[in-house]
Amino acid sequence: MAQDRSKLSVQPAAEPAPTIRGAFLWVLKSLALLRESWVGMAGVALVAFWVLAALFAPLAAPFDPLEIMQPFAKPGTEWKEGGTFWLGTDHIGRDILSRILWGSRTVLIYAPLATVCAYTVGIAMGLLAGYRRGWWDTVLSRIGDIILSFPVLVLYIIVIATVGASGLNIVVAITFASAPGIMRIVRGLVLDLRNRDYVSAAQTRGEGDWFVMLVEILPNARGPLIVDACLRLGYVVITIAVLGFLGLGLPPPTPDWGTMVSEARPLALAFPYMVVFPCIAISSLILGFNLMADGLREISLRD
Numbered sequence: 001m002a003q004d005r006s007k008l009s010v011q012p013a014a015e016p017a018p019t020i021r022g023a024f025l026w027v028l029k030s031l032a033l034l035r036e037s038w039v040g041m042a043g044v045a046l047v048a049f050w051v052l053a054a055l056f057a058p059l060a061a062p063f064d065p066l067e068i069m070q071p072f073a074k075p076g077t078e079w080k081e082g083g084t085f086w087l088g089t090d091h092i093g094r095d096i097l098s099r100i101l102w103g104s105r106t107v108l109i110y111a112p113l114a115t116v117c118a119y120t121v122g123i124a125m126g127l128l129a130g131y132r133r134g135w136w137d138t139v140l141s142r143i144g145d146i147i148l149s150f151p152v153l154v155l156y157i158i159v160i161a162t163v164g165a166s167g168l169n170i171v172v173a174i175t176f177a178s179a180p181g182i183m184r185i186v187r188g189l190v191l192d193l194r195n196r197d198y199v200s201a202a203q204t205r206g207e208g209d210w211f212v213m214l215v216e217i218l219p220n221a222r223g224p225l226i227v228d229a230c231l232r233l234g235y236v237v238i239t240i241a242v243l244g245f246l247g248l249g250l251p252p253p254t255p256d257w258g259t260m261v262s263e264a265r266p267l268a269l270a271f272p273y274m275v276v277f278p279c280i281a282i283s284s285l286i287l288g289f290n291l292m293a294d295g296l297r298e299i300s301l302r303d
Contacts, residue, residue: 096278123218244258
């Protein structure tokens with residue numbers, strides 16, 4: 001029996017424009033379709049593991065992530081006061097497993113938040129540039145070109161060094177650096193969709209520009225944007241880890257994977273587990289988001 005798959009690409013002109021509610025239902029259907037891709041399911045499994053770890057960190061963590069106990073304990077060491085350091089402890093005696101579990105909360109709060117903010121700004125810029133054209137397109141495209149001309153890491157360092165290191169400022173820095181790239185993607189999609197029949201019908205009905213852009217055009221551009229969002233989530237996880245490694249992430253003693261790697265770096269040869277386990281956590285979450293994107297792209301190519 002042929003399966004009814006939703007398209008992950010730009011919709012054809014003959015198809016009526018979906019509503020925002022329809023776009024949300026499409027996202028749920030797309031996640032369900034990942035069952036047809038083992039690559040996508042592997043990505044969902046990895047991401048789901050870390051989501052559950054973040055949700056149940058207070059229950060799963062064997063110790064308080066900030067509690068100083070036994071420094072340099074190797075993995076599997078039993079603590080004299082009860083409990084086991086399954087992944088060992090760091091140089092000041094904090095349990096590595098507990099800090100990784102609590103650190104997943106940090107990543108899974110700020111990475112999606114920063115991505116959503118970047119997409120909100122980038123989509124608004126891309127819709128205006130692609131739909132209204134003229135000076136809107138010229139001004140917004142030049143602003144995007146100027147920002148994209150700087151190395152991304154330099155932008156992050158400049159922004160955070162200027163406004164200070166905090167969770168909110170990390171979101172601001174990522175939004176500032178990522179929005180222009182998203183704007184380019186949205187602009188290209190809008191240029192293709194703005195001349196479709198359902199857009200002309202909405203204009204004939206006298207609908208406003210924002211109604212046309214948000215209700216008629218944006219839901220039809222959802223496929224490529226969702227695939228890009230999965231990839232971008234992985235990039236943001238890398239960014240948060242790099243900023244923590246450089247000392248520009250969340251202020252200590254907040255559990256942060258990048259900070260854990262940075263603190264253990266001088267001791268990596270003597271105590272490699274202090275570096276390896278946080279690196280595995282970072283890599284596995286990034287891999288999960290990338291595999292999800294590959295799964296969505298694979299389903300798109302089948303249709």
